[in-house]
Amino acid sequence: MTTLTARLKGHRGAAYPLVMLVVFFVVPFVIMLSVSFFSRDDGAFFQPAFELSNYSRFISPFFGKVLLTSLTLSAAAAIISVSVAVPFTYFVTRMRARWQSVMLVFLLSVLSLSEVIIGFAWSTLLSKTAGIGNLFVAIGLMETSQSFTPSLGALLLGLTYLGLPYAVLVLYPALSRLDPEIPEAARMLGASPIRSFFNVVMPMMRNTITGALILVFVFTLGAYLLPQVLGRPQHWTLSVHITDQAIFQSNLPFAAAMAIFLMLVSLALVGISTLLGRART
């Protein structure tokens, strides 16, 4: 004990993040982990026990498919968000400082909207009666208005909208630090503006882009409302099922087991992509 206090003395600053991590992450995680092994009680919520049935129930073709859907949807949303965010952020960083802050404030205001509002706003916007279909009819693109939701496209749109501001926030510092003479140098050497972007700017931003992909991927993995509002039942992600089990079926142990499993899988994926990124440098 004395050695521990002695050791901690030299690292007082480290105590703060350590305490925060334990209180807000380790403790809830341990609770969730233990609940995932508890047995479900019909009358109450759950009883302390140690059983693996919550995990074994999860190993089934149905949940396998759900897991695959979740990962694919989030990966797709991450790729679309970052593909939109990279050129967007690049052009924002080329603007004058005043316009840059206007753009960023505008974008950050999107973060203040909850998933609920985003979900229902898009649902209305894509609906038959009040949606964008009417606009297409008005400009002669369509004969009669139709609903675009629920569909896979609508869901991806919603997830992309959710992930885009985060992607921009990750990309912005790195892109604004990029020496503006770098793309100019590529142009002087004979690369067209588009070519200089892909040949020079993108490779220099690789680590940041990987970071943005991971962030949006992990973030959209937790979306449980958008799949229900904008997607069909076959698009329901693991997060939807976790919510369903935890809130509507009152099966917290099973929900906890699924949450743990989802976390491990996404951790593994993030780890692999980080390793791949490092191996290439």
Added chain:
Amino acid sequence: MTQVQIENVTKKYGNFKAVDGVTVDIPDGSFVCLLGPSGCGKTTLLRLIAGLEDLSGGSLSVGGMDYSKVPAHKREFGMVFQSLALFPHLTVAENIAYPLKIRGVSASDRRARALELLDLVKLPDIADRQIHQLSGGQRQRVAIARGLAIDPKVFLLDEPLSALDANLREHLQIELRQLQKTLGVTTIVVTHDQREAMSMADTVIVMEAGKVQQVGTPVEIYRNPANAFVANFIGVSNLLAGRLTGPAQFTFDGKVINLTPEDILHVQKGQAGTLSVRPEDIVVLPDPAQGQLNGQVNFIRDLGANVEILVRVGDIDIISVCAPQSRPGVKMSDRVGIQILTGRATVLAA
């Protein structure tokens, strides 16, 4: 022939004219320095020549062809940027070969050309290093090699040596000049360092407030500055405001200074003018009764290689520079005489 002709070129940002009606003719194979203080428009002019900025007015022709509308990546110019802008994700050889890759040169030919250029800039054996492993001087040379990889029509350099320490800078100035002579490429360098311009250029273009102040060889500009700005910016000048009172007689502060036929006069007899005299043409005499002027020693700075003496005359300080062995026996606050050695002086328009 890659003569560069700049005709009445103007660049406006809103109401601000960064470059204001510049007309210059740069002959094929010459080494030109754009010289001026920061904000004088020299870098903007270079970027206009590079095609990185659009002209607001005027025209630019290269080798007799109109280049005003040719995009930067189709100009076939080489450029070294102030930040060097080497690509950190590529090796040294890949950096140098990048313009060749764009032009579809095969991998083996690219490699051969990169090695050849590294030899040219005296950096063999570093082809496979990463950029972050290089020293400042090495990066500088790699940037020069990359700029020369395609045998550019025109080679542009924006303050290329400003990040280097003084010794290395002087060394590279000589090397850059020799390299340019060997290759014979038309070269335009932006610099704010008059010593750098004087030691490298065939022609110096002095700019201020977006306008060209003077164009000439380094010696012409030093010996015969067109105006007080140039006289003061190129080296140090003593500027004495007075009047030309005779065909070879300048009067300053009631004292007569006799001129010689070698002195250059920009004003007529009877007109007000400014006599520009270099510090090395001012001799401080211990006897205040001698010389054309007299004053009080205000400051003495011994720089080792030479000695600077500031003498207060009326309300101006006159600077004298001499070699340590000819240092006059004077000290701070002494009353002294000042001898102006004429023959290398200029009388500028007031």
